[in-house]
Amino acid sequence: MTKVPCKNVLYGTLGVCMGLGGIMSQMQCNAGGCGTCFGCAWTGISVVAAALAARKNTHRKEEDHGAV
Amino acid sequence: MQTNGVKQGFFTRYRTLVLFAGLLLFLPPLAFVFQVTTGDDGFCGSWCPRMFFSWRQGISGHQFLMGFLRSFMGVALVVGALTFTFFAGRYWCSHLCPIGGTTELGSHLIPKFLKIDFSAIPAAPVRYGYLAVYLIAPALGIGALCCNYCNFATVPRLFGAAFVQADMAYFYRAYGLINLGLIVGLGFLARGGRAYCNFFCPVGALDALSNRLGATIGKRVTVSLKQCNGCSVCRDVCPTWAIGMKEKKAVIDQLSCFPCGKCEKACPQGAIGMARARVAI
Helix, strand or coil, X not given: CCCXXXXXXXXXXXXXXXXXXXXXXXXXXXXXXXXXXXXXXXXHHHHHHHHHHHHHCCCCCCCCCCCC | CCCCCCCCCXXXXXXXXXXXXXXXXHCCCCCXXXXXXXXXXXXXXXXXXXXXXXXXXXXXXXXXXXXXXXXXXXXXXXXXXXXXXXXXXXXXXHHXXXXXXHHHHHHCCCCHHHCECHHHCCHHHHHXXXXXHHXXXXXXXXXXXXXXXXXXHHHHHHHHCCCCHHHHHHCCCHHHXXXXXXXXXXXXXXXXXXXXXXXXXXHHHHHXXXXXXXXXXXXXXXXXXXXXXXXXXXXXXXXXXXXXXXXXXXXXXXXXXXXXXXXXXXXXXXXXEEEECCCCC
């Protein structure tokens, strides 16, 4: 049985979180809840966290990114 | 300037011009494609490429198919792009898409020290995690992601905001601002300008799957392992961080690669070109 790399699961979860954030922001906006929007905040925080993580990683290791 | 002697095709050599042409064809104020076809003012409407394949809870099969009719040009665009990609590669994403073209061309205007390198984040898991929510959430009745975070709505409105008040008003709402933030942060400020495409575009996600599935049938960007010396110059120029190094050789992930030609141009060994890939599925 193939072992699923933890990194793929972690970042797949990030993608799922981003998607859920988008849905939550749509629901909140539809309800007229602009300004108290957890969904948009969730999305924004996720993106900022990802950007900070990306910036911190200045030493890229040689690795296989799911290569052909 | 290309010094490795590799001769690229016309559309790849002049890809920047082709991307500009895409901006003129699809984006305000000209938006020729919409004006001469359906009279829409943008992708929202019969040209919508995102909504038709989203099944919402409670709709019938007939209603689902009616969605295809409502966005018939979007269906044609996506089906055409996926089919073309399967046999020839991701030329829609790399050469024609006005959304990715805007962020990529825009990122050229941003100084290097301001840019964020997202290559440490594997794009495919994020992209398909997002696509999973995109497809499953409406079917479960949780909500829909079609219009929210829609790149095909946001970028045209960015151009249109200078001419039309309604487009400017889009950015007064919270999700308009978030979309703008995503385009800026993951587009203009990203190294390569394609992080938004790589993470959040459902059309691109499907296109990448088509690219991967058709890799043994059509030509793709591939590396000659004999000629590759592991210098990793190609990895550094790739806008979609599709190139990794394995055992001191460059390997290309066909789930992220599109034929922009940057790696081909940059490789000092001339080791990169278009050929049928060997794919382990």
